[in-house]
Amino acid sequence: MSGFVSHFTNRLDAKGRVSIPAPFRAVLARDGFEGLYCITSSHCEAVDAGGNELLSEINKRSEAFSKLSPDHDALAIALFGASENPKIDGDGRMVISDMIRDHTGITDHVTFVGMNYKFQIWEPEKFREYRAEAQRRALAMLSGQVPVPSQGEPA
Amino acid sequence: MSGFVSHFTNRLDAKGRVSIPAPFRAVLARDGFEGLYCITSSHCEAVDAGGNELLSEINKRSEAFSKLSPDHDALAIALFGASENPKIDGDGRMVISDMIRDHTGITDHVTFVGMNYKFQIWEPEKFREYRAEAQRRALAMLSGQVPVPSQGEPA
DNA sequence: TGATTTCCCATGGTATCCCATAAGAACCCA
DNA sequence: TGGGTTCTTATGGGATACCATGGGAAATCA
Numbered sequence: 069m070s071g072f073v074s075h076f077t078n079r080l081d082a083k084g085r086v087s088i089p090a091p092f093r094a095v096l097a098r099d100g101f102e103g104l105y106c107i108t109s110s111h112c113e114a115v116d117a118g119g120n121e122l123l124s125e126i127n128k129r130s131e132a133f134s135k136l137s138p139d140h141d142a143l144a145i146a147l148f149g150a151s152e153n154p155k156i157d158g159d160g161r162m163v164i165s166d167m168i169r170d171h172t173g174i175t176d177h178v179t180f181v182g183m184n185y186k187f188q189i190w191e192p193e194k195f196r197e198y199r200a201e202a203q204r205r206a207l208a209m210l211s212g213q214v215p216v217p218s219q220g221e222p223a
Numbered sequence: 224m225s226g227f228v229s230h231f232t233n234r235l236d237a238k239g240r241v242s243i244p245a246p247f248r249a250v251l252a253r254d255g256f257e258g259l260y261c262i263t264s265s266h267c268e269a270v271d272a273g274g275n276e277l278l279s280e281i282n283k284r285s286e287a288f289s290k291l292s293p294d295h296d297a298l299a300i301a302l303f304g305a306s307e308n309p310k311i312d313g314d315g316r317m318v319i320s321d322m323i324r325d326h327t328g329i330t331d332h333v334t335f336v337g338m339n340y341k342f343q344i345w346e347p348e349k350f351r352e353y354r355a356e357a358q359r360r361a362l363a364m365l366s367g368q369v370p371v372p373s374q375g376e377p378a
Numbered sequence: 379t380g381a382t383t384t385c386c387c388a389t390g391g392t393a394t395c396c397c398a399t400a401a402g403a404a405c406c407c408a
Numbered sequence: 409t410g411g412g413t414t415c416t417t418a419t420g421g422g423a424t425a426c427c428a429t430g431g432g433a434a435a436t437c438a
Contacts, residue, residue, distance in 0.1 A: 070260070070278060074307045074322075078428070083383080087428050091308070111293045125290050158385070160427080182306070183299035184282075185290065199300060206301030207265055209294065210284060233418070238393080242418050312394065314418085 071095055071121070072182030077192050079177055085161040086178045092187055093160050095119075104162060106189070107151040108171045113194055115168050118186035125185060164189075226250055227273075227337030232347050234332055240316040241333045247342055248315045250274075259317060261344070262306040263326045268349055270323050273341035280340070281306075319344075 076089040088096075088104075096104065101119030107126070109116050116122065126147060133140040154162045164174055172191050179190040190198070231244040243251075243259075251259065256274030262281065264271050271277065281302050288295040309317040319329055327346050334345040345353070 070308065071303075073260075073303050075304050081429065082431090085429090090427060109296070112296070129291055155384085159429090161429090163383085181300060181304045183296070184285070184303045188296075188300075199304065202297040202300040203265070203305075205294075205297045209288075209298060236419065237421090240419090245417060310394080313396070316419090318393075 071184040072118070072187040073184070075179060075181040075195075077177055077179045080164060080174070084163045085157070086164060087159070087161050088156060089180050090160065092180060092182065093156070096156075103156055104154050105151065106154060106168065107147065108167070109188065112198060113172055113191070114181075114198075115172060115189040116186050117189055122186040226276075226339040227342040228339070230334060230336040230350075232332055232334045235319060235329070239318045240312070241319060242314070242316050243311065244335050245315065247335060247337065248311070251311075258308050258310045260306065260308060261323065262302065263322070264343070265301075267353060268327055268346070269336075269353075270327060270344040271341050272344055277341045 072092055072095055074091070076092075078087050078089070080086050096119050099119035099121055101123070104117055105119060105123050106115050106117045108114075130140065130143050130147060133143055150167075152165060152167060154165065156162055164178065168174065168189060172189060173194060174189075174191045177192050179192045179195045181188045181190060181195065227247055227250055229246070231247075233242050233244070235241050251274050254274035254276060256278070259272055260274060260278045260281075261270050261272045262277075285295065285298050285302055288298060305322075307320055307322060309320065311317055319333065323329065323344060327344060328349060329344075329346045332347050334347045334350045336343040336345060336350065
Protein backbone atom coordinates (compact mmCIF):
# COMPACT_ATOMS: atom_id res chain seq x y z
CA MET A 69 0.00 0.00 0.00
CA SER A 70 0.97 3.65 -0.07
CA GLY A 71 3.62 5.22 2.14
CA PHE A 72 3.92 8.54 3.91
CA VAL A 73 1.61 11.08 2.32
CA SER A 74 0.46 14.63 3.10
CA HIS A 75 1.80 16.89 5.82
CA PHE A 76 0.79 17.70 9.39
CA THR A 77 1.83 20.25 11.98
CA ASN A 78 1.72 19.33 15.65
CA ARG A 79 2.59 21.05 18.85
CA LEU A 80 5.55 20.38 21.10
CA ASP A 81 4.60 20.06 24.76
CA ALA A 82 6.56 21.22 27.81
CA LYS A 83 8.47 17.93 27.94
CA GLY A 84 9.66 18.21 24.37
CA ARG A 85 7.26 15.58 23.08
CA VAL A 86 5.24 15.71 19.89
CA SER A 87 2.61 13.38 18.45
CA ILE A 88 3.63 11.61 15.27
CA PRO A 89 0.65 11.91 12.92
CA ALA A 90 -1.56 8.84 13.18
CA PRO A 91 -1.41 8.04 9.44
CA PHE A 92 2.39 8.00 9.62
CA ARG A 93 2.27 5.72 12.64
CA ALA A 94 0.14 3.33 10.66
CA VAL A 95 2.74 3.22 7.90
CA LEU A 96 5.53 2.62 10.42
CA ALA A 97 3.58 -0.18 12.04
CA ARG A 98 3.13 -1.88 8.68
CA ASP A 99 6.82 -1.46 7.98
CA GLY A 100 7.59 -3.26 11.22
CA PHE A 101 10.45 -1.07 12.42
CA GLU A 102 10.91 -0.78 16.16
CA GLY A 103 10.90 2.93 16.94
CA LEU A 104 11.98 5.44 14.36
CA TYR A 105 15.10 6.00 12.30
CA CYS A 106 16.16 9.65 12.03
CA ILE A 107 19.01 11.23 10.13
CA THR A 108 19.79 14.84 9.33
CA SER A 109 19.33 15.76 5.71
CA SER A 110 22.56 16.74 4.01
CA HIS A 111 21.05 19.40 1.81
CA CYS A 112 18.32 21.10 3.79
CA GLU A 113 17.37 22.07 7.33
CA ALA A 114 15.25 19.01 7.88
CA VAL A 115 15.55 15.55 9.38
CA ASP A 116 14.73 12.42 7.42
CA ALA A 117 12.70 9.88 9.36
CA GLY A 118 11.27 6.48 8.65
CA GLY A 119 11.56 2.76 9.22
CA ASN A 120 13.11 -0.15 7.42
CA GLU A 121 12.37 1.22 4.01
CA LEU A 122 14.42 4.34 4.65
CA LEU A 123 17.17 2.33 6.28
CA SER A 124 17.54 0.00 3.34
CA GLU A 125 17.63 2.97 1.01
CA ILE A 126 20.53 4.42 2.95
CA ASN A 127 22.31 1.08 3.05
CA LYS A 128 21.92 0.79 -0.68
CA ARG A 129 23.61 4.14 -0.97
CA SER A 130 26.61 3.27 1.18
CA GLU A 131 27.11 -0.08 -0.49
CA ALA A 132 28.09 1.79 -3.59
CA PHE A 133 31.42 2.26 -1.85
CA SER A 134 33.47 -0.85 -1.21
CA LYS A 135 33.83 -1.75 2.40
CA LEU A 136 37.20 -1.12 4.05
CA SER A 137 37.83 1.77 1.74
CA PRO A 138 38.43 5.16 3.36
CA ASP A 139 35.39 6.47 1.56
CA HIS A 140 33.16 3.83 3.04
CA ASP A 141 34.42 4.49 6.56
CA ALA A 142 33.95 8.20 6.23
CA LEU A 143 30.48 7.70 4.92
CA ALA A 144 29.59 5.29 7.71
CA ILE A 145 30.73 7.75 10.33
CA ALA A 146 28.80 10.53 8.69
CA LEU A 147 25.67 8.46 8.44
CA PHE A 148 25.68 6.88 11.88
CA GLY A 149 26.95 9.99 13.58
CA ALA A 150 24.11 12.01 12.17
CA SER A 151 21.43 9.48 12.99
CA GLU A 152 19.28 8.61 15.98
CA ASN A 153 16.68 6.07 17.00
CA PRO A 154 14.03 7.86 19.02
CA LYS A 155 11.48 5.70 20.78
CA ILE A 156 7.79 6.09 20.17
CA ASP A 157 5.78 6.06 23.38
CA GLY A 158 2.46 4.34 23.97
CA ASP A 159 0.55 7.40 22.80
CA GLY A 160 2.44 7.70 19.54
CA ARG A 161 4.75 10.52 20.57
CA MET A 162 8.49 11.07 20.16
CA VAL A 163 10.81 13.55 21.85
CA ILE A 164 12.58 16.10 19.70
CA SER A 165 16.26 15.72 20.57
CA ASP A 166 18.79 18.53 20.75
CA MET A 167 20.31 17.27 17.51
CA ILE A 168 16.98 17.65 15.71
CA ARG A 169 16.39 21.03 17.35
CA ASP A 170 19.79 22.33 16.29
CA HIS A 171 19.54 21.12 12.74
CA THR A 172 15.96 22.23 12.10
CA GLY A 173 15.49 25.25 14.33
CA ILE A 174 12.33 23.75 15.80
CA THR A 175 10.98 25.55 18.85
CA ASP A 176 7.29 24.95 19.61
CA HIS A 177 5.74 23.38 16.51
CA VAL A 178 6.78 20.54 14.24
CA THR A 179 5.76 19.86 10.66
CA PHE A 180 5.82 16.26 9.40
CA VAL A 181 6.04 15.95 5.61
CA GLY A 182 5.25 12.68 3.84
CA MET A 183 7.60 11.68 1.03
CA ASN A 184 6.35 8.19 0.34
CA TYR A 185 9.26 6.01 1.48
CA LYS A 186 10.22 8.40 4.31
CA PHE A 187 9.02 11.59 5.94
CA GLN A 188 10.77 14.77 6.97
CA ILE A 189 10.69 16.77 10.18
CA TRP A 190 10.63 20.56 9.74
CA GLU A 191 10.23 23.81 11.56
CA PRO A 192 6.86 24.96 10.10
CA GLU A 193 7.95 28.34 8.76
CA LYS A 194 11.09 26.92 7.16
CA PHE A 195 8.98 24.24 5.56
CA ARG A 196 6.69 26.75 3.93
CA GLU A 197 9.64 28.49 2.34
CA TYR A 198 11.23 25.26 1.19
CA ARG A 199 7.98 24.00 -0.23
CA ALA A 200 7.49 27.02 -2.44
CA GLU A 201 10.97 26.48 -3.79
CA ALA A 202 10.42 22.74 -4.20
CA GLN A 203 7.28 23.33 -6.22
CA ARG A 204 9.10 25.63 -8.59
CA ARG A 205 11.82 23.07 -9.07
CA ALA A 206 9.37 20.23 -9.49
CA LEU A 207 7.55 22.08 -12.22
CA ALA A 208 10.78 22.71 -14.05
CA MET A 209 11.89 19.12 -13.65
CA LEU A 210 8.60 17.66 -14.81
CA SER A 211 8.13 19.94 -17.75
CA GLY A 212 11.54 18.98 -19.08
CA GLN A 213 10.46 15.39 -19.05
CA VAL A 214 8.62 13.39 -21.65
CA PRO A 215 4.93 14.19 -21.27
CA VAL A 216 2.92 11.80 -19.20
CA PRO A 217 0.39 9.87 -21.26
CA SER A 218 -2.65 11.70 -19.96
CA GLN A 219 -5.36 11.74 -22.52
CA GLY A 220 -7.93 13.71 -20.60
CA GLU A 221 -6.21 17.03 -19.96
CA PRO A 222 -8.90 19.71 -20.24
CA ALA A 223 -8.06 22.38 -22.75
CA MET B 224 -11.95 -0.54 -19.13
CA SER B 225 -14.03 2.58 -18.71
CA GLY B 226 -12.80 5.23 -16.32
CA PHE B 227 -14.21 8.41 -14.83
CA VAL B 228 -16.54 10.21 -17.23
CA SER B 229 -19.04 13.10 -17.09
CA HIS B 230 -19.32 15.57 -14.25
CA PHE B 231 -21.50 15.97 -11.17
CA THR B 232 -22.08 18.65 -8.56
CA ASN B 233 -22.92 17.72 -4.99
CA ARG B 234 -23.53 19.56 -1.80
CA LEU B 235 -21.22 19.86 1.19
CA ASP B 236 -22.94 19.18 4.52
CA ALA B 237 -22.34 20.85 7.86
CA LYS B 238 -19.57 18.41 8.71
CA GLY B 239 -17.64 19.13 5.54
CA ARG B 240 -18.64 15.89 3.86
CA VAL B 241 -19.68 15.40 0.26
CA SER B 242 -20.95 12.37 -1.63
CA ILE B 243 -18.61 11.07 -4.29
CA PRO B 244 -20.76 10.42 -7.39
CA ALA B 245 -21.84 6.80 -7.50
CA PRO B 246 -20.38 6.14 -10.98
CA PHE B 247 -16.99 7.35 -9.75
CA ARG B 248 -17.25 5.13 -6.69
CA ALA B 249 -17.83 2.18 -8.96
CA VAL B 250 -14.63 2.94 -10.86
CA LEU B 251 -12.67 3.30 -7.63
CA ALA B 252 -14.03 0.00 -6.34
CA ARG B 253 -12.87 -1.74 -9.50
CA ASP B 254 -9.46 -0.13 -9.12
CA GLY B 255 -9.20 -1.60 -5.63
CA PHE B 256 -7.62 1.39 -3.90
CA GLU B 257 -8.36 1.82 -0.23
CA GLY B 258 -9.74 5.33 0.07
CA LEU B 259 -8.82 8.04 -2.36
CA TYR B 260 -5.60 9.61 -3.55
CA CYS B 261 -5.73 13.41 -3.93
CA ILE B 262 -3.13 15.88 -5.14
CA THR B 263 -3.37 19.58 -5.91
CA SER B 264 -3.07 20.39 -9.59
CA SER B 265 -0.06 22.53 -10.39
CA HIS B 266 -1.66 24.41 -13.27
CA CYS B 267 -5.22 25.08 -12.18
CA GLU B 268 -7.35 25.60 -9.09
CA ALA B 269 -8.44 21.99 -8.91
CA VAL B 270 -7.46 18.81 -7.10
CA ASP B 271 -6.69 15.61 -8.95
CA ALA B 272 -8.20 12.51 -7.40
CA GLY B 273 -8.13 8.82 -8.16
CA GLY B 274 -6.91 5.43 -7.06
CA ASN B 275 -4.00 3.20 -7.90
CA GLU B 276 -3.85 4.31 -11.48
CA LEU B 277 -3.25 7.93 -10.49
CA LEU B 278 -0.83 6.93 -7.75
CA SER B 279 1.31 4.90 -10.08
CA GLU B 280 1.35 7.86 -12.43
CA ILE B 281 2.80 9.99 -9.65
CA ASN B 282 5.26 7.30 -8.63
CA LYS B 283 6.45 7.00 -12.18
CA ARG B 284 7.36 10.65 -12.20
CA SER B 285 9.34 10.60 -8.98
CA GLU B 286 11.16 7.38 -9.78
CA ALA B 287 12.98 9.11 -12.57
CA PHE B 288 15.30 10.55 -9.91
CA SER B 289 17.43 8.60 -7.46
CA LYS B 290 16.25 8.60 -3.88
CA LEU B 291 17.98 10.75 -1.25
CA SER B 292 19.16 13.18 -3.90
CA PRO B 293 18.18 16.85 -3.64
CA ASP B 294 16.17 16.56 -6.84
CA HIS B 295 14.22 13.60 -5.61
CA ASP B 296 13.54 15.27 -2.27
CA ALA B 297 12.21 18.40 -3.92
CA LEU B 298 9.99 16.38 -6.18
CA ALA B 299 8.75 14.16 -3.36
CA ILE B 300 7.80 17.18 -1.30
CA ALA B 301 5.98 18.77 -4.21
CA LEU B 302 4.17 15.54 -5.06
CA PHE B 303 3.58 13.61 -1.84
CA GLY B 304 3.74 16.51 0.58
CA ALA B 305 0.95 18.14 -1.41
CA SER B 306 -1.15 14.98 -1.44
CA GLU B 307 -3.72 13.45 0.84
CA ASN B 308 -5.49 10.13 1.34
CA PRO B 309 -9.04 10.92 2.38
CA LYS B 310 -11.08 7.97 3.54
CA ILE B 311 -14.38 7.14 1.94
CA ASP B 312 -17.09 6.40 4.47
CA GLY B 313 -19.71 3.67 4.27
CA ASP B 314 -22.09 5.97 2.44
CA GLY B 315 -19.57 6.93 -0.23
CA ARG B 316 -18.65 10.32 1.16
CA MET B 317 -15.33 12.07 1.68
CA VAL B 318 -14.49 15.13 3.74
CA ILE B 319 -13.13 18.18 1.98
CA SER B 320 -9.95 19.05 3.88
CA ASP B 321 -8.61 22.53 4.48
CA MET B 322 -5.93 21.88 1.89
CA ILE B 323 -8.55 21.18 -0.77
CA ARG B 324 -10.63 24.14 0.37
CA ASP B 325 -7.67 26.50 0.16
CA HIS B 326 -6.54 25.33 -3.23
CA THR B 327 -9.96 25.21 -4.89
CA GLY B 328 -11.98 27.87 -3.09
CA ILE B 329 -14.76 25.37 -2.39
CA THR B 330 -17.37 26.56 0.08
CA ASP B 331 -20.72 24.76 -0.13
CA HIS B 332 -20.78 22.83 -3.40
CA VAL B 333 -18.31 20.55 -5.13
CA THR B 334 -18.04 19.63 -8.80
CA PHE B 335 -16.51 16.28 -9.72
CA VAL B 336 -15.12 16.12 -13.26
CA GLY B 337 -14.29 12.78 -14.87
CA MET B 338 -11.01 12.61 -16.79
CA ASN B 339 -10.77 8.94 -17.58
CA TYR B 340 -7.93 7.68 -15.39
CA LYS B 341 -8.56 10.33 -12.71
CA PHE B 342 -11.13 12.93 -11.82
CA GLN B 343 -10.89 16.51 -10.64
CA ILE B 344 -12.48 18.34 -7.74
CA TRP B 345 -13.60 21.92 -8.47
CA GLU B 346 -15.51 24.80 -7.02
CA PRO B 347 -18.54 24.79 -9.40
CA GLU B 348 -18.29 28.39 -10.59
CA LYS B 349 -14.55 28.16 -11.20
CA PHE B 350 -15.10 25.01 -13.19
CA ARG B 351 -17.65 26.72 -15.44
CA GLU B 352 -15.19 29.49 -16.20
CA TYR B 353 -12.36 27.07 -16.81
CA ARG B 354 -14.47 24.99 -19.14
CA ALA B 355 -15.64 27.97 -21.15
CA GLU B 356 -12.06 29.11 -21.57
CA ALA B 357 -10.98 25.60 -22.56
CA GLN B 358 -13.67 25.45 -25.20
CA ARG B 359 -12.64 28.81 -26.65
CA ARG B 360 -9.10 27.60 -26.90
CA ALA B 361 -10.12 24.33 -28.46
CA LEU B 362 -12.11 26.18 -31.08
CA ALA B 363 -9.23 28.50 -31.83
CA MET B 364 -6.88 25.56 -32.18
CA LEU B 365 -9.24 23.73 -34.51
CA SER B 366 -9.66 26.75 -36.73
CA GLY B 367 -5.92 26.96 -37.07
CA GLN B 368 -5.48 30.41 -35.58
CA VAL B 369 -3.07 29.24 -32.95
CA PRO B 370 -0.24 26.75 -33.27
CA VAL B 371 -1.20 23.60 -31.44
CA PRO B 372 0.96 23.10 -28.34
CA SER B 373 2.05 19.48 -28.04
CA GLN B 374 1.56 19.22 -24.29
CA GLY B 375 2.45 21.06 -21.10
CA GLU B 376 0.13 23.83 -20.06
CA PRO B 377 1.79 27.24 -20.54
CA ALA B 378 -0.28 28.88 -17.84
C1' DT C 379 18.92 13.07 45.72
C1' DG C 380 17.56 16.15 42.27
C1' DA C 381 16.68 16.17 37.51
C1' DT C 382 15.18 14.00 33.65
C1' DT C 383 12.84 10.47 31.22
C1' DT C 384 9.21 6.98 30.66
C1' DC C 385 4.73 5.21 31.58
C1' DC C 386 -0.07 5.81 32.39
C1' DC C 387 -4.46 8.04 32.53
C1' DA C 388 -7.67 12.17 31.65
C1' DT C 389 -10.02 15.23 28.38
C1' DG C 390 -11.80 18.07 24.65
C1' DG C 391 -12.41 18.34 20.04
C1' DT C 392 -12.98 16.11 15.82
C1' DA C 393 -13.70 12.47 12.58
C1' DT C 394 -15.99 8.21 11.74
C1' DC C 395 -19.70 4.95 12.00
C1' DC C 396 -24.36 3.96 11.67
C1' DC C 397 -29.09 4.68 10.80
C1' DA C 398 -32.99 7.55 8.90
C1' DT C 399 -35.30 9.88 5.09
C1' DA C 400 -36.54 11.87 0.76
C1' DA C 401 -36.17 12.19 -4.06
C1' DG C 402 -35.50 10.04 -8.15
C1' DA C 403 -34.58 6.14 -11.37
C1' DA C 404 -35.43 1.68 -12.83
C1' DC C 405 -38.33 -2.06 -12.98
C1' DC C 406 -42.37 -4.90 -13.37
C1' DC C 407 -46.69 -6.42 -14.52
C1' DA C 408 -51.06 -5.76 -15.97
C1' DT D 409 -48.67 2.41 -21.81
C1' DG D 410 -49.26 3.56 -17.26
C1' DG D 411 -49.22 3.13 -12.48
C1' DG D 412 -47.37 1.20 -8.66
C1' DT D 413 -43.29 -0.81 -6.37
C1' DT D 414 -38.58 -1.48 -5.29
C1' DC D 415 -33.63 0.18 -5.40
C1' DT D 416 -30.31 3.40 -5.58
C1' DT D 417 -28.47 7.69 -4.26
C1' DA D 418 -27.68 11.97 -1.92
C1' DT D 419 -28.12 14.11 2.38
C1' DG D 420 -28.99 14.87 7.45
C1' DG D 421 -28.00 13.90 12.22
C1' DG D 422 -27.01 11.24 16.63
C1' DA D 423 -23.74 8.30 18.87
C1' DT D 424 -19.26 6.55 19.20
C1' DA D 425 -14.26 6.06 18.52
C1' DC D 426 -10.04 8.15 17.69
C1' DC D 427 -6.42 11.47 18.26
C1' DA D 428 -3.60 15.24 19.88
C1' DT D 429 -2.44 17.14 24.05
C1' DG D 430 -1.80 17.89 29.08
C1' DG D 431 -0.27 16.37 33.44
C1' DG D 432 0.72 13.17 37.39
C1' DA D 433 3.31 9.22 39.02
C1' DA D 434 6.85 5.87 38.60
C1' DA D 435 11.38 4.78 36.93
C1' DT D 436 15.96 5.93 35.48
C1' DC D 437 20.11 8.46 35.39
C1' DA D 438 23.94 11.32 36.94
